[in-house]
Amino acid sequence: MAYLDHAATTPMLDEALEAYVATAREVGNASSLHAAGRRARRRVEESRERVAAVLGARPSEVIFTGGGTESDNLAVKGIFWARRAARGDQVRVVSSAVEHHAVLDAVDWLAGHEGAEVGWLPVDAAGRLDPDRLRVELAAHGDRVALVTAMWANNEVGTVQPVADLAAVAAEHGVPFHTDAIQAVGQVPVDFAASGVAALTVTGHKLGGPAGVGALLLARDVAATPLLHGGGQERDVRSGTLDTAGIVAFAVAVEAAVKGQQEYAARVAALRDELVERVRRAVPEVIFNGDPVARLPGNAHFSFPGCEGDALLLLLDAQGIACSTGSACSAGVAQPSHVLLAMGADDDRARSSLRFTLGHTSTRADVDALIAALPAAVDRARRAAALRTPR
Amino acid sequence: MRVLAAMSGGVDSAVAAARAVAAGHDVTGVHLALARNPQTYRTGARGCCTLEDSRDARRAADVIGIPFYVWDMADRFHEDVVDDFVAEYAAGRTPNPCLRCNEKIKFAAVLDRAVALGFDAVVTGHHARLGRDGLLRRSVDVAKDQSYVLAVLTRAQLDRSIFPLGDSTKAEVRAEAARRGLAVADKPDSHDICFIADGDTRGFLAQRLGESPGDVVDAVSGAVVGSHTGAYAYTVGQRRGLHLDRPAPDGRPRYVLSITPKTNTVTVGPAEALEVSEVRATRPVWTGGERPTAPVECEVQLRAHGDVVPATVEVSADGLAAELRRPVRGVAAGQAIVAYRPDPAGDVVLGSATITG
Ligand SMILES: Cc1ncc(COP(=O)(O)O)c(C=O)c1O
Numbered sequence A: 001m002a003y004l005d006h007a008a009t010t011p012m013l014d015e016a017l018e019a020y021v022a023t024a025r026e027v028g029n030a031s032s033l034h035a036a037g038r039r040a041r042r043r044v045e046e047s048r049e050r051v052a053a054v055l056g057a058r059p060s061e062v063i064f065t066g067g068g069t070e071s072d073n074l075a076v077k078g079i080f081w082a083r084r085a086a087r088g089d090q091v092r093v094v095s096s097a098v099e100h101h102a103v104l105d106a107v108d109w110l111a112g113h114e115g116a117e118v119g120w121l122p123v124d125a126a127g128r129l130d131p132d133r134l135r136v137e138l139a140a141h142g143d144r145v146a147l148v149t150a151m152w153a154n155n156e157v158g159t160v161q162p163v164a165d166l167a168a169v170a171a172e173h174g175v176p177f178h179t180d181a182i183q184a185v186g187q188v189p190v191d192f193a194a195s196g197v198a199a200l201t202v203t204g205h206k207l208g209g210p211a212g213v214g215a216l217l218l219a220r221d222v223a224a225t226p227l228l229h230g231g232g233q234e235r236d237v238r239s240g241t242l243d244t245a246g247i248v249a250f251a252v253a254v255e256a257a258v259k260g261q262q263e264y265a266a267r268v269a270a271l272r273d274e275l276v277e278r279v280r281r282a283v284p285e286v287i288f289n290g291d292p293v294a295r296l297p298g299n300a301h302f303s304f305p306g307c308e309g310d311a312l313l314l315l316l317d318a319q320g321i322a323c324s325t326g327s328a329c330s331a332g333v334a335q336p337s338h339v340l341l342a343m344g345a346d347d348d349r350a351r352s353s354l355r356f357t358l359g360h361t362s363t364r365a366d367v368d369a370l371i372a373a374l375p376a377a378v379d380r381a382r383r384a385a386a387l388r389t390p391r
Numbered sequence B: 001m002r003v004l005a006a007m008s009g010g011v012d013s014a015v016a017a018a019r020a021v022a023a024g025h026d027v028t029g030v031h032l033a034l035a036r037n038p039q040t041y042r043t044g045a046r047g048c049c050t051l052e053d054s055r056d057a058r059r060a061a062d063v064i065g066i067p068f069y070v071w072d073m074a075d076r077f078h079e080d081v082v083d084d085f086v087a088e089y090a091a092g093r094t095p096n097p098c099l100r101c102n103e104k105i106k107f108a109a110v111l112d113r114a115v116a117l118g119f120d121a122v123v124t125g126h127h128a129r130l131g132r133d134g135l136l137r138r139s140v141d142v143a144k145d146q147s148y149v150l151a152v153l154t155r156a157q158l159d160r161s162i163f164p165l166g167d168s169t170k171a172e173v174r175a176e177a178a179r180r181g182l183a184v185a186d187k188p189d190s191h192d193i194c195f196i197a198d199g200d201t202r203g204f205l206a207q208r209l210g211e212s213p214g215d216v217v218d219a220v221s222g223a224v225v226g227s228h229t230g231a232y233a234y235t236v237g238q239r240r241g242l243h244l245d246r247p248a249p250d251g252r253p254r255y256v257l258s259i260t261p262k263t264n265t266v267t268v269g270p271a272e273a274l275e276v277s278e279v280r281a282t283r284p285v286w287t288g289g290e291r292p293t294a295p296v297e298c299e300v301q302l303r304a305h306g307d308v309v310p311a312t313v314e315v316s317a318d319g320l321a322a323e324l325r326r327p328v329r330g331v332a333a334g335q336a337i338v339a340y341r342p343d344p345a346g347d348v349v350l351g352s353a354t355i356t357g
Helices: A014-024 A035-055 A068-086 A101-113 A131-144 A163-172 A244-259 A261-282 A309-318 A338-342 A347-351 A364-386 B011-022 B051-064 B074-090 B097-116 B155-159 B170-179 B201-209
Strands: A062-065 A092-096 A117-121 A145-149 A177-180 A199-203 A214-218 A299-303 A353-357 B002-006 B026-033 B068-072 B121-123 B128-130 B136-138 B214-218 B224-228 B255-260 B265-269 B275-286 B296-301 B308-315 B319-329 B336-341 B348-355
Touching (some): A014 A244, A035 A062, A035 A199, A035 A214, A035 A244, A068 A101, A068 A145, A068 A177, A068 A214, A092 A101, A092 A131, A101 A117, A117 A131, A131 A145, A131 A163, A261 A299, A261 A364, A309 A353, A309 B068, A338 A347, A364 B097, B002 B011, B002 B097, B011 B026, B011 B051, B011 B121, B011 B170, B026 B097, B051 B068, B074 B097, B074 B201, B097 B121, B275 B336, B308 B336
Parallel strands (some): A145 A177, A177 A199, B002 B026, B002 B121, B026 B068, B214 B265
Antiparallel strands (some): A062 A214, A299 A353, B128 B136, B136 B348, B214 B224, B255 B265, B275 B319, B275 B348, B296 B336, B308 B319, B336 B348
């Protein structure tokens, strides 16, 4: 099998898996006062320090959560609620048109249920946000904005955003800035303090850790109303018995991913460039999507004119090649990607897209397998799409 | 062969897919998303097109161990089945949407796409036999037989179809599903029209066609005996729900004899006036052999689960005419007439056509 879907999830690192298994064998609730509890707490706090150290945060700024979706929801809803509680007219949320659904739908939910108003920031054809647009937005509405949330790097087309510039604009207006850095950590340099953001989401399963564990880095002066109430763990912001084994494995993976980032990015970007070059040669009509330079090293994203991404995926899957259309399902049916639509693609182009993402286990053999299968798949997908012509 | 199994989320299509794997085919499962808005379709047990059905189908595919995808056929289904359904009623005919779905969606849009993608055939869980001789026959389970709704398929469509269930009874299929660990083993059968959420066909049509009040006329006396809010809501042979203002002069029950969209009239009459001995039909399809040149002695079925009547079928330039050996009540335009040749190995579908009168 050629696994070209590392942005969906990537294999666990051996050291993370070993750390998980070793820790999971130990009993202990990190909130307990006895020796077993103390041991668990030590593991959790060591993990917190490890994560903080490699991501440029203070240990007290690390809140462990049940993964990326929870961290995004905690940041978006929690900061919104806290800001509105502090000042009733701070009800505007500024976000981007290309966010992951974990942010997008949380923002939409606030608009639908909590009376939030939303300012959506557009992107250019490469999927890039423009800090000047944020400046205009905040100049117009700044005193009423509860938070700005914009991702560090896009999970579909791989475009990396000018996060530090955006955060600086938000800081000028005293507005907290949250970034979903799930796709960025371990792929590009990420430093919480240096970036100037107030909150940052990271998750385990995109960087060699387990799924279902992640963190929200939350600056100490930023309040967030909890989503989960209970035992008061994690600064009272996130109650629930800590997943000691998951947190330990997560920290091992974060540390390895961040420490190895440069070397990883160089190797994977070279392989990705080769993939792009060979796909272009095999299918000359392809359109390469996203920013060619400000881009995640493992991401290659194409539109195949005249094809449906769904059909290509089925055909490549049958040849043992795993990739993604990147589109979300609504009611079980694939919708054209909101990211590509926001970049100005029409419905057909959005539906003709496929994402190939490389990761730490990728090799040239994966690219070879893709190139071997792709031309025939494109040919067939084109024939199937031609049936769609209106009668 | 590389085959595509259409998986509705029900027990039949799940077992059909499993049998296709057992027969050595390379099988891919596909669930057809037919609803533009799945919430409006029948939920759970009774429908075939809800999210729950989609999840049931996916779970079955996982158990069987085959790839599984959802294909969005909502637009095609809407145009070719739902809109057609409404238009047929508006024209005073009684359509069969399952038959239309087979003709236009499952064995047309889906099959064409499958072939383009490199598949050799489509597998479904219909209860009918399609053997090596290429003849379509009734299922061994006559009560569950679905050859009637497949009889519209052309030779080319049948040549790319596989029906693995025709030699089994429904009870055997359920038992096999349980044996194979398929959770849909005891899921109830679907009976109703999947795109009419509450089963209220009349309300569904009224919503789309609007109210259009008109007269109910008695065929015997010629008198207006009642009124209706839309002639399209009636079906030939219908007795209930006529709400006549006046009882018929002869005091006997009245049935719908015909619907005339032009004058927006529903004509009613006594039961014997419903009796028909000759049926005309158009758009014939012959799959049981060559198109006949001489009159054929056979049996005909005039609606799904309807009685079977011996008949002589004569082919005309634009269709066929069937002389029924005994009169039949409630023959509705828009339904299919299917001709069968009785056979101990399963009655053979000779052909079908759409009833015009
Ligand atoms: C950008 C982005 N945000 C959020 C998520 C959700 O994270 P998780 O799967 O940990 O809930 C993902 C991945 O699924 C992602 O790529």
